[in-house]
Amino acid sequence: MNKSELIEALAQETGLHRNVAEQVVKEVFSAMTESLINGEGVEIRGFGSFSIREYGSYTGRNPKTGEKISVKPKRLPFFKVGKGLRERVKNKVGQ
Amino acid sequence: MTLTKADLVSSICKNEILNKAEAVRTVETLLEIIKKRLESGENVLISGFGKFCVKDKRPRRGRNPHTGEDLILEARRVVTFRPSGVLRKKLNQD
Numbered sequence A: 001m002n003k004s005e006l007i008e009a010l011a012q013e014t015g016l017h018r019n020v021a022e023q024v025v026k027e028v029f030s031a032m033t034e035s036l037i038n039g040e041g042v043e044i045r046g047f048g049s050f051s052i053r054e055y056g057s058y059t060g061r062n063p064k065t066g067e068k069i070s071v072k073p074k075r076l077p078f079f080k081v082g083k084g085l086r087e088r089v090k091n092k093v094g095q
Numbered sequence B: 001m002t003l004t005k006a007d008l009v010s011s012i013c014k015n016e017i018l019n020k021a022e023a024v025r026t027v028e029t030l031l032e033i034i035k036k037r038l039e040s041g042e043n044v045l046i047s048g049f050g051k052f053c054v055k056d057k058r059p060r061r062g063r064n065p066h067t068g069e070d071l072i073l074e075a076r077r078v079v080t081f082r083p084s085g086v087l088r089k090k091l092n093q094d
Helices: A003-014 A018-037 A083-090 B005-014 B020-039 B085-091
Strands: A042-044 A048-055 A058-061 A068-071 A074-081 B044-046 B050-057 B060-063 B070-073 B076-083
Touching: A003 A018, A003 B020, A003 B044, A018 A042, A018 A048, A018 B005, A018 B020, A018 B085, A048 B076, A074 A083, A074 B050, A074 B076, A074 B085, A083 B020, A083 B076, B005 B020, B020 B044, B020 B050, B076 B085
Parallel strands: none
Antiparallel strands: A042 A048, A048 A074, A058 A068, B044 B050, B050 B076, B060 B070
């Protein structure tokens, strides 16, 4: 499912106009992005939480050429699945 | 401060997209749609943000770190998140 299918499904389930559903979806993910940019986490009960992980610089290698490259420090979002969702998905393996 | 569901609701209200009651209901429905899709084994891609993926894990031998006891971890399905390039860039602008 992609973003426009999500918007469509949200409009259908709530009866909201598609434009409104689109604004809600955009607002939700931009609020989350904003929080992460500010170095703050996101915590949605039953779904999951995002936190920021800082990675220091290191010397890596280009796996193709073997050439040494220095990798700059970076920040990445880390998602931890919430308990509710984890339990719902867990036993569906192989289905 | 950590962003919560209540913050999502209030930013929807602040931008005059919906009133509070509708915003609460809509955010709940949105999250439920995503969860249902993942539950059915489908990946959910939010362009500009990232992709929620379902992955099947094979059973493996594990150990209880507390007691040191050997045990078998059953096959299971897990949800992972891959941040989009756009999001990674936004987090590393400075």
